[in-house]
Amino acid sequence: MEQGKIFKFHNDLDTDQIIASQYLLLPNLDEMKGHAFESLDPDFAKKVKPGDFVVGGENFGCGSSREQAPGVLKALGVQAVIAKSFARIFFRNAINIGLPAIVCKDLPDAVEDGDTMVLHMSEGTAEVNGKTYTCTKLPEYMQNILNQGGLIASLNREEE
């Protein structure tokens, strides 16, 4: 897997911070993505590169049901979101749109903003600063959705 830079955020990060409700009326994710994390870091969208990672603490993505929250991160090319835990709706939405949401209890506190990470999805591990962290593997049902690129691809596959 490609290595990427870590953008680190705090506990209980809510979906209003990921993409504020005022931007949900923009016609598509490409127009919304420039406003990701705007209230916390106005330059986030400019700094993040495809393949980078978002690292959160506990309860990442709490709040609204807006699928645009994982949506803008995927549109910016974020490789995966790693957190100690996720809010339920964000987690489902992320998997359904094909954005890996990975639970890793030890990693978030051990890494710094700007560190470089390599994620090995199939092994369920992540490497940062020469140290390997074990992540929680997804249930098979969700892993299948993710492997197929999200819920749409998964439904199409079932029809076939």
Added chain:
Amino acid sequence: MGNTVIEKIIRHNTGKDVKPGDIVTVNVDRVMIHDIFIPFVGDKFEEMGFTKLWDPDKVVLIYDHLVPASRVDDTRHFHKGDEFAKKYGMKNVHRSDGICHQLMTEAGYVKPGDVVFGTDSHTTTYGCVGAFSSGIGYTEMASILGTGTMWIKVPETIKVVIEGELPKNVMSKDIILRLIGDLGADGATYRALEFSGSTVENMTVASRMTIANMAIEAGAKCALFTPDEKTAEYCGIELNDYQKSLKGDEDAKYLCTITYRAEDFVPVMACPSQVDKIRDTSVLEGTPIDQVFIGSCTNGRLEDLQAAAEVLKGKKVADYVKLIVTPASRKIYLQASKMGILDTLAEAGAMITHPGCGLCCGRAGGILSDGERVVATNNRNFLGRMGTSKVEIYLASPKTAAACAVAGKIVTPEV
């Protein structure tokens, strides 16, 4: 071994004996889509290759977040919604009748024991009548529209028991805020909350609705109340055997049980900017405020407006404070009007707006700026929620909010 309420609902729906952690496919009884997400749901539905709704009568479309439109192009969402409804033969469309969660129960779309999903996190509200309801994203909604089914993980249940009589200045809002503070913003993530005890039994359906509405603020998947005579009357039905059975069995397995004495509750507030940052209102007294908002799907019902009117009767809103009141639906608006409640509020200096979500989600009608402070009865005080990210939002009950509006600062309501 016995079952919790959520286990009974899923077992009835799927015909399977389920236990927490099982992943099962449920048949959906009703879905709700609101104006913000209908364009995205519609696009996904067609992208997925569906050509018809699984059951048009089970789909409800509600315009509320953008009603009345406040910005150029907001109406695009109404046009997209109308086109979708027409193309796929939907009859259940509400264009200005009120806030989605209020309408779903008030208009009879949700019955005890139903399985319901909505494109809004506060869909947990319908647990007030004993329905399993939860929020989802627009891709999953599009998938339900085509298939009528949805996969879910059977949640563990946290039992909350409240016994006794609440102090007069305490409302059900104070109970759910206290519970969120005790559980933490993620204390119930992936879990069901199940409420019981004499305090809960004596509560109106409207008060239960406030509690179920905010369960998501502790991360809960759903919040369930046992349907009773009050529920039956509210829903305009007679409970069938299945609906009557939706009570947690004594030998059911709970993750934990949290017990409260009603007499121990006091008015509380969620302080900026986390819903689980709960403080007794008494320790915040004297904090000056700029605005008060009474309304939303959390606290815009008749009993909420009535409670506010009782506090405000014959009094005036403090100078410099703006009091904005938003009934949760047109029906409530009309009831409050006929009962003279709106007159009392207006005479005290309140601005009364049409039912909608505008103020709560920071889109219209009362947007705040840097350094301003608001006491509000809605459900979230996130950074930037009701204006700029330098606005301080304190969440409280309608009684507390009304008392603060008169005082011009944070105070504890007397009765």
